[in-house]
Amino acid sequence: MAEGQQTSPAPLLREIIVFGPPYMFIKYEKQFSSRYRILRPWESPIPLAQFLETHAQNTQAALITSFVSLSAAVLRNLPALRLILTTSAGVDHIDIIECRRRGIAVVYAAAMFSADVADLAVGLLLDVLRKISAGNRFVKNGDWAKQGDYPLGFKLGGKKVGIVGLGNIGIEVAKRLEAFGCEVSYYSRNRKPSVSYVFYPDISELAAKSDILVVCCALTEQTHHIINRDILLALGKKGVIVNIARGAVIDEKELVHFLQQGDIAGAGLEVFENEPFAPKELFELDNVVLSPHVANFTEESFRDLYELVSENLEAFFANKPLRSLVSEE
Numbered sequence: 102m103a104e105g106q107q108t109s110p111a112p113l114l115r116e117i118i119v120f121g122p123p124y125m126f127i128k129y130e131k132q133f134s135s136r137y138r139i140l141r142p143w144e145s146p147i148p149l150a151q152f153l154e155t156h157a158q159n160t161q162a163a164l165i166t167s168f169v170s171l172s173a174a175v176l177r178n179l180p181a182l183r184l185i186l187t188t189s190a191g192v193d194h195i196d197i198i199e200c201r202r203r204g205i206a207v208v209y210a211a212a213m214f215s216a217d218v219a220d221l222a223v224g225l226l227l228d229v230l231r232k233i234s235a236g237n238r239f240v241k242n243g244d245w246a247k248q249g250d251y252p253l254g255f256k257l258g259g260k261k262v263g264i265v266g267l268g269n270i271g272i273e274v275a276k277r278l279e280a281f282g283c284e285v286s287y288y289s290r291n292r293k294p295s296v297s298y299v300f301y302p303d304i305s306e307l308a309a310k311s312d313i314l315v316v317c318c319a320l321t322e323q324t325h326h327i328i329n330r331d332i333l334l335a336l337g338k339k340g341v342i343v344n345i346a347r348g349a350v351i352d353e354k355e356l357v358h359f360l361q362q363g364d365i366a367g368a369g370l371e372v373f374e375n376e377p378f379a380p381k382e383l384f385e386l387d388n389v390v391l392s393p394h395v396a397n398f399t400e401e402s403f404r405d406l407y408e409l410v411s412e413n414l415e416a417f418f419a420n421k422p423l424r425s426l427v428s429e430e
């Protein structure tokens with residue numbers, strides 16, 4: 102879009118500001134552009150605060166990805182904002198308390214991607230245990246013919262898996278691992294009466310009793326670095342960790358150290374503390390499998406997400422009820 106379109110002084114009713122931009126927006130850009138006037142701060146050379154001050158004083162709706170932070174400071178520059186649609190299940194990048202104070206509704210993906218994310222968690226775990234990516238490199242590099250036998254992996258069935266955070270995603274992971282014959286237990290803020298998995302109110306105890314930890318909890322002040330040195334020590338040398346939550350749930354420096362020293366056995370990591378960067382020290386470790394934060398990147402999830410966002414935008418501009426709101430609790 103030409104810069105001229107962004108500088109129109111007239112407040113337009115059906116205008117949205119897009120931050121990021123989310124990959125889903127790029128995929129369905131034509132559809133969005135045919136229905137809304139789109140503000141595109143990422144295309145502008147001016148700093149974000151100045152862009153918002155100049156172009157977005159009347160903008161009522163924002164579409165955002167989890168990679169962009171909507172802090173109270175950014176929100177201050179959007180005085181007319183009434184709706185945020187995030188293309189993520191996590192909402193740790195949005196100041197929800199400030200949104201509540203200002204009466205800004207927040208729509209998110211909720212459980213929409215849970216099956217996809219759980220699939221990837223199990224995929225990463227199988228990859229670490231059965232050395233699938235490493236085997237792929239072994240064959241393609243020509244090492245099979247040169248070196249012969251490949252090291253043994255580990256069976257998934259029968260392993261004790263501790264799930265950290267038994268929300269929508271954690272439950273899906275648990276169901277899948279049960280089907281593989283794993284013994285599932287969990288740590289969560291509260292015991293979940295609807296499941297029969299063993300509950301540990303102490304994460305350290307869960308780690309000590311588990312062969313594998315799968316981290317599925319939301320990132321909050323309470324869960325920041327909840328997986329620290331003590332938890333990794335409790336998991337032990339034979340332990341494997343999978344993280345599909347947020348990078349900062351694990352103390353990444355400690356994790357790298359443990360992996361380098363062989364103080365845990367392996368890791369499958371989909372998220373990192375400083376995305377889009379992953380610690381370089383992990384690149385050469387065959388017992389570590391890395392994924393670029395794409396657990397929800399399927400055609401099906403993106404189509405569902407597009408429908409959710411479109412329906413909510415139509416409802417918002419027609420003053421109708423919204424769906425998939427971040428709860429008021």
Ligand SMILES: O=CC(=O)O
Pocket residue numbers: 167188189190191192210214397
């Ligand atoms: O990380 C992705 C999400 O929160 O959906």
